[in-house]
Amino acid sequence: MGIFSRFTDIINSNINSLLDKAEDPEKMVRLIIQEMEDTLVEVRSSSAKTLADKKELARQIARYQKDAEQWQEKAELALSKGREDLARAALVERGKAADSAAALEDELAHVDEHIAKLQDEITQLQEKLADAKARQKAIIMREKTASSRLKVKRNVDSNKIDDALSRFDRYERKIDDLEAQVEAHDLGSKSLSDEIAELENDENIDNELEALKAKLNSKEEK
Template sequence: MGVFSRFTDIINSNINAILDKAEDPEKMVRLIIQEMEDTLVEVRSASAKTIAAKKDVSHQINKLLDESDNWQSKAELALSKDRDDLARAALQEKSKAADAAQTLGKELQIIEDELTKLQSETGQLQDKLADAKSRQKTIIMRQNTVNSRLQVKKRLDSGTVDAAMGKFEQFERKIDDLESQVEAYDIGKHSLRDEFASLEADGKIEDELAALKQKMQGKNTKTASVTEVKAKTKKA
């Protein structure tokens, strides 16, 4: 079973449990990341054991190859001494060692293939984990924002805000009434400053009235003079 098939089974089982309990997305994301981290630790441990097994098998193969070479040398020595029987026995041992090395070679190839797949899946899992962690903050931020908006919507729909604004309007009306009462006490009462201000205003009006009269008088005088001149001209 590959890393991701096993990891998917773990995640699916936990996500189903979460959905059954109606957990929030933040907890779900944290659980997924935790499962990915735990799986990554297990995979790295398995990789270390596989690498150790590869080294052990490689060591056994090298030992058998050395043993095969040694029996080859012994067979040659026996032939040089005209001991065909010993040479034959040495070649048999050489064949056994070579066959054992070949069998372990096939096992080593299987281990290397599995290790290659394991390392590839581990790399993919590390990338997925890094991506999940980078997106975790965004997901949590979006969830918090949505929760805040939901609370605001609930408050607005519940009428709480409208009720509060209604109280504000009541307070404003009460203050308006109090201000009206204060202004009512001041009706008919003039301070010394008000009196002088009134005198100044009256003085300005009188000055403007005198200036207007003078202006109008000047216009009347000019009009009379023009009329008199015209009359004399007609008589002449």
């Protein structure tokens, strides 16, 4: 199983858990990034161990190859000394060493292939992690903005506001009725100040009338 398969399983499991618990997206984003970082550390550790195993394989191959060369030399020496039986035995041992080296070389080829894929996946994960961190702040800001808008929309669309406005309308109508009642009382009664003001107004009119009469009499005499 590749690291992305395991990583996807981990993330999906945590996302489903968060959704079931109605956790906020900000926590979910932080958890996803944390899982990516933990996975990256784990994979790098695994990669380092694989590289160490590769070096050990290479040393074993070198030893078997050296053994094969030495058995070849021994076979040649035995043959030169007329010991064909020893030469034959040495060649058998050389074959065993060569077969062991070849088997380990095949294993090493698989290890190299695995390491190459692992390095590619690590690079992809690093890119995804960098992208997630770059987008983390924007995602959190979008979530907070959307949540705020949702609260506003719920309040605007809520019947509570309509009810409150209706109560305001009723209060205004009551105040209008009270003011109308006060004005009605004012129409039917006069205060002392109002009566005195009327007397002063009548006196002024009388004075203006006498002045007008005097002016007309003066014209007739002329």
